[in-house]
Amino acid sequence: MDPLRIAMICDFFHPNVGGVENHIYMLSAELIRRGHKVVVITHSHPPDRVGVRWILPGLKVYYIPFPTIASSATLPNFFTFLPYLRSILLRERITLVHGHASLSSLAHEGILHAHHMGVRTVFTDHSLFGFDDAASILTNKLLEGALCNVDGVICVSHTGRENTVLRAGYRFESKSAEVSSKRKFDPTIWHVIPNALVTEKFKPTLDRVADNTVTVVVLSRLAYRKGIDLLVATAPRICELFPNVRFVIGGDGPKLIDLLQMREKYLLQDQIILRGPVRHSDVRSVLAEGSIFLNTSLTESFGIAILEAACAGLYVVSTRVGGVPEVLPADMISFAHPEEDDVIRAMSEAIKIVSEGRHDPLSAHERVKSFYNWRDVAERTEHVYAGVMNSVPMTLYERIQRNLELGPYFGLIFVVILVVDCFFFQILEWTMPREDIDYVEFDWEQEKFEKVAREETMQAQEESSQRDSRDSDGGVRGF
């Protein structure tokens, strides 16, 4: 397809670490490789991560100096981002905006503003939300407003898509089959594209010492939502049932104290090893210690940790929640209900499978490699982009109509926001005219980068060899 100029917009990006951050980076890198031009727009990270940075392989990142309010998200306010976004989209000649993560207000604003500049929009939702607590009700309302302006939606799992469709405010009469909604529901814009992983980074270890110890690895944030209560309840019973089992637990969080207490109470210091916080680059080395990966999460939209473990050749035991059942074929994973007895049952099964040698790490790695890679993800995302670019853009009147459908009060509020946004944009057009904008004249070219990188390296080698010889001279003289 024709090269596009894409702006990824999200509150969560490097130097933060996490699933969304990594997804955006890998997708952008792969799209750049496929000949598109990609910039990322995110908020700044004080003290010195502000302005424009270039990241390998030629990804331009705009760090907008907005203060964050909670967990690295900016204030949801609908308007403040517009002046920045307008300048960036115009100077980079962006044709498509891709927002990520439903808690990112920058992404929501990007989708709201993009149509002023004739830019099309895609949104990727990475997480699952409930419907019954105050925070979800509020964020779901904001999402509802954003998603009625979007041209394409991508979710990371089928369960995630069902959840996002419901959160976007579509209520269906019948439970399944003919989706007849009170609001007009366009099924063609809802896509499912899974996450992927760099399989080369998670190779199974071959030189494992052959003894009968079975090591169970747990890598997760130690929080209630990750089901650490289940782990605390089941670990001592598993250790009692199987004296040859060893737990290696990595991660940090509020539930660490419960784990420590459990270990103290049952005197399991030599069977349960706590590793503390593990950096993402060290994940593989921790995974390499074990042969079973246990995930006790209570909610999970995709479960990238499971995939990484499976790729590293571990047999996976997981609670059957959210999108987890979709991720791996049934012979690579044992499911358990989030119940103490059932987790023990699944773990016993897994320990039996692993100690009988019925799980082959190498073939598991090869299979995961054939299931998921970023190239596929980028290709499928490209298809979404192509569909969006070929669709007919909504007119302003259509947008107002769709916003009004949101509800008698909320719809009206959103229409007011939409109209105020139009006025604000016109004011910006007048105060910061397009001809005054500093347009980007030179684009990043991969061949040129290759050439320059080779030259630089050669130069650096030359210099270092000169320096070495000089140093050795100096050393002699010094004596």
Add this chain to the structure above:
Amino acid sequence: MADGEEREPTSPLSPVAPYPRPPIQRSRAPEFYGFVGWISTSLLFFLYIFWAILPEEWLEWLGITWYPSREWAILVPAYSVVLILLTYFTYWALAIYSTPPFNDLRTVTGPHSKAHFPDKMNPDPYLSAASPDAIPEMYDIPIGLVNRVLYGERPKGK
């Protein structure tokens, strides 16, 4: 996999957990809190309307001899609108305040950026990233390299 979740047991060999899973009893207290919230907000709304628009004689007839001055019925909403506008200006002001000037080094790099550069240059990560099937690594590209790629050759003789 229609209804797959309900039909397919997770434990075909050793069913310890009861199947299908019994529905979880959740507390019904939120229903009542919601109901009280709904009733009281609508009540408060009507009280506000009556306070704001009823003529004074009517209120006196109702036995209300004292009530807060009615100008507050306009002032409080007016103040809150201004407060919202103020939030916008404050947010912009904070954003502008934390924008470094063009000649500030922070617009390019900074002392804390060291973590974003590769710590060993051998083998050169930039060279390997330039190859077509490299695994992308999240490293900053130094501004000199960027400028050479974007704007061409460094002038001879530095």
Add this chain to the structure above:
Amino acid sequence: MSSREWEKVLWKKHPYPDNYIPHTFLSSLRKNTNFKPYTYWPLVLAACSITQHLSTVFIFLATFIRIYDGSWDPRYLVWSSVAIFLLGYVIWEVLEYKTLGYLVKHADRAKTFKSSILVFLALMALSPVLRTLTAATSSDSIWALAACLFILNVLLADYGSLRPYGHTRDRLTSVLSMNAAISSSVVLASRLRDDLSVFALILFSVQLFALYPLVRTRLQVTDAFTYASITIFLPALSIYLHSSPTNIITLILGIVLVFITFVAPALLLWAQSYKNEIRGPWDVAVPQINTADH
């Protein structure tokens, strides 16, 4: 390959496009899973505790007005408080006997009387202090403060019945509620002229706001008929006490009480038809942990 049926998995390569919506879409959606419709009369009975609580607040206010304008002698109030206390204690013992099945021990009874005499004497000794507590504050502020505290009391009060297995630890909100009511009566009492009136009013407020809720939670589980008849008596008393000053207040009070007892449960029943609770695999699961061995 192309004849392959669609599956809800991500690892398999499908011939279907990414925006294919299968016929099983949203089949795991569950609506109103553990929904049990309410019936009217049990709801009315549950609303009775709210009515009773509101009535006690209004009875207290009426008593305060009477003492404030001097139409009641505080000595009568002291004597009637003592009488109510004794009567309430007898009812309490009967209820304990009915619910637990054995009589209250003699030592416990002596302890109760000892502490109640202690409270009685302490209040008596403190009443001169309490009378001058807010001497420097204007009456208008006191009325506003008392109203706020009573609203807080009504909002936070524990309207539930007694938990079956002596789960007696009070929640924070119900303790806060009681404290709000007592503080409110203290600031109101500080407007009175003589020590005896202050003493009488605070004694009465302790009866109403600290002791009566204890009896009420027990009454609620014993017998629906007695409970309902008390619910008729208390509002009637509060309306009667308020009937003399102005008729409009009586009317408003009557409307509020009828609304809470009869109309609000009906509204809740009606609102049930709009209930739409959606659950699905995306919900945060509730981990089930065997509690026996912990």
